[in-house]
Amino acid sequence: MVDARHVPVLLDRVVALLAPALDEEGAVLVDATLGLGGHSEAVLARCELARVVGIDRDPEALRRAGExxxxxxxxFTAVHAVYDEIPAVLDELGLASVRGVLFDLGVSSMQLDVPERGFAYAVDAPLDMRMDGSTGPTAADVLNxxxxxxxxxxxxxYGxxxxxxxxAxxxxxxxxxxPFSTSARLVALLYDTIPAPARRTGGHPAKRTFQALRMEVNDELAVLRRALPAAIDAISVGGRVVVESYHSLEDRLVKQAFAEASSSDVPPDLPVVPEDRQPTCRVITRGAERADDAEIAANPRAASVRLRALERVRPVRTTTGAAR
Incomplete structure (x- = not known):
């Protein structure tokens, strides 16, 4: 049984970053990677004026978080969707904008802890790795x-x-x-293929291959590339986007999207930047924040986390000049 009380990485810091944006009646947070609902639970408990729309592509995650x-x-409202579908989700709910969007990227503890999902290399299981098990190719399909x-x-x-x-x-x-069908055979192949000196460093020799297969099966980077600008566009003035990533490629996409949103497109030698050309957002974390040693000791997954946050400081102006 998965521990539904598993504490997400950097939970207190994430809530602290979101809380100023959610301190108004009817404020809405989109938890774009709902998982077991740990972040949403903390926000709903500590930000009493806020509502949460929880998005997940995994029906089992939605069921457990709903409970x-x-x-x-x-x-709390649960929505079965992929997180690059934020605009469609908000449109369906009649929301023109929201006060916050949260992404906790990668695989959830629930998915890792259920052997038949095929995400973990520590047990023999079908090579599935789909976050939504009802659609799309599996890891076995990729391998074969x-x-x-x-x-x-x-x-x-990806790995x-x-x-x-x-x-390969x-x-x-x-x-x-x-043909490949279960994880044990793939793990055995990796032990046989990766040279012994390399197997003794950098963690389990299957870690990188399993991560790469998961990211390919779920098209994770392409989804994130579409989702980040959609999330930034969705927040109103004072709203915040907070992202926890666990892979250098993910963090690079977040850094680039935040840099673009917080930069002006005027020539750098212009002495005064016109008000309508000022950046609409500002980055509110200094670089990528990391977990401390105590949290990493309690939860090894925290070792690779990179946390970044962005705030909208000016309204978006449409092509007609109207603010929104």
């Missing part, structure tokens, strides 16, 4: 169908795996003998 947050009544070149790209780009091509070649060779 956890039932006591908050109509202050992708070319050596495509597998190399996935493992190198930052030094031995990506060697692993071994996968293609092995699947000709028998």
């Amino acid at each position: 956890r947050l039932a006591g908050f009544g109509d202050r 169908d992708y070319s050596v070149g495509d597998l190399t790209r996935v493992l190198s780009t 930052e795996e030094r031995f990506a091509r060697r692993i 070649q071994a996968i293609v060779r092995e699947r000709e003998r028998e």
Whole structure:
């Protein structure tokens, strides 16, 4: 049984960053990666004027979070969607803007702790890895169908795996003998393929490959690339976007999106920036914030977290000049 009281990474800091934006009647937070609802629970408990719209592509996550947050009544609304669908979700709910958007990226503890989902390499399980198990190709499909070149790209780009091509070649060779279906066989292949000195450093030798497969199966970077500008556009003046990422590529996309939103497009040598060309947002964290040693000791997943936050300081102006 998954512990529904699992405490999310940097929970107090996340709530502290969101709270100033949610201190008004009817303020809405979009928890774009609802998971087990830990962030939403903390926000609803500590920000008594706020409502939360919780988005998740995983129906099981929505069910469990719904049970956890039932006591908050109509202050919580669950939506089955992928988080790049924020504009459509808000339109469906009749919301022109919101006061906050939160992303806690990557795989949730619930998904890791349910063996049949195939996210974890510590137990033998079907190679699924879909966050929404009702649609799309599985990790087994990727392993059995992708070319050596495509597998190399996935493992190198998303897993930052030094031995990506060697692993890809071994996968293609092995699947000709028998298609991949469960995780234990893939883990055994990785032990056989990755040189012994490399296996002794950098954590479990399957970690990078499993991460890469998960990100490919769920199209995570493309979804995030679409979701970030949508989230920034959705917040009103004083609203905030907070993102926790666990992979350098994710954090790079967040940093770039925040930099673009907080920069002016006027020439750098212009002595005075006109009011209508001033940046509409400001970054409110100094670089990427990290978990401290105590939190990492209590929750090893916190070791890789990068936390960034952005606030809207001016309204967006439409092509007609109207503010929104």
